[in-house]
Amino acid sequence: MMDAKKELIEKLQKDILLWQGYKPQESGTAEQIGLGIVETAFPNGIFPTKGIHEFICAMPEHSAASEGFIGALLAVLMKDGAGCVWISTSRKLYPASLRTFNVDPERIIFMDVSKEQDVLWIMEESLKCDALCAVVAEINSLNVTESRRLQLAVEKNGVTGFILRKNPRKAISNIATARWRISPLPSYNEEEMPGIGFPRWNVELLKVRNGTLGSWELEWAGDRFVNIDHEKNKDNFYYGDQQQIG
Numbered sequence: 001m002m003d004a005k006k007e008l009i010e011k012l013q014k015d016i017l018l019w020q021g022y023k024p025q026e027s028g029t030a031e032q033i034g035l036g037i038v039e040t041a042f043p044n045g046i047f048p049t050k051g052i053h054e055f056i057c058a059m060p061e062h063s064a065a066s067e068g069f070i071g072a073l074l075a076v077l078m079k080d081g082a083g084c085v086w087i088s089t090s091r092k093l094y095p096a097s098l099r100t101f102n103v104d105p106e107r108i109i110f111m112d113v114s115k116e117q118d119v120l121w122i123m124e125e126s127l128k129c130d131a132l133c134a135v136v137a138e139i140n141s142l143n144v145t146e147s148r149r150l151q152l153a154v155e156k157n158g159v160t161g162f163i164l165r166k167n168p169r170k171a172i173s174n175i176a177t178a179r180w181r182i183s184p185l186p187s188y189n190e191e192e193m194p195g196i197g198f199p200r201w202n203v204e205l206l207k208v209r210n211g212t213l214g215s216w217e218l219e220w221a222g223d224r225f226v227n228i229d230h231e232k233n234k235d236n237f238y239y240g241d242q243q244q245i246g
Contacts, residue, residue: 051177052161065184071101082133085126127153140167147174179207
């Protein structure tokens, strides 16, 4: 009886995703992106590349942390040689800093425009290009109609969309697949080693369709994401200027 009830609930969840215009990838049809325990929060335990991911940036440090986190995701998405487009009206990102995450900035097309509507138009058109693996757009707001158009373009061509939303006070009614908030954490400095450690973040998943919300602490360990083990290094945090990108 319990098994039948569980199957019915799972079927209803999949039907709701389809009605909302989101087609989740089935287990075994996509490679995991390497987010570890964070990735298990998504349907089927797979990071949805065919979706729009919205990052809430309430403060400048959230923007910098989000850019770094996206840079780490691009390291995985771009590993097969695909390109990326990054669009903004007021970009603060220093392209060369993406090398921290093993991303070649020469493979990213940066477009700086004056109007936010141009950002959305360029993003929609870029999402239709199957030579790209991802499109990043920095905007202040995203409504339901705009997000639906972007989601349709993503589903058709499989290019991942990242939205850095710089004004969280504006309405957040949209159909983004996932909504994130990334905050910087102090980096860990190895004993007797100069400089500072790898970038660290508090990663909050604020919205995910048919998934599990949560908060995790991750580090980019040079070539991959790792969960932070506080028991191992709780006395060795670096509390100076945090290593951020942007």
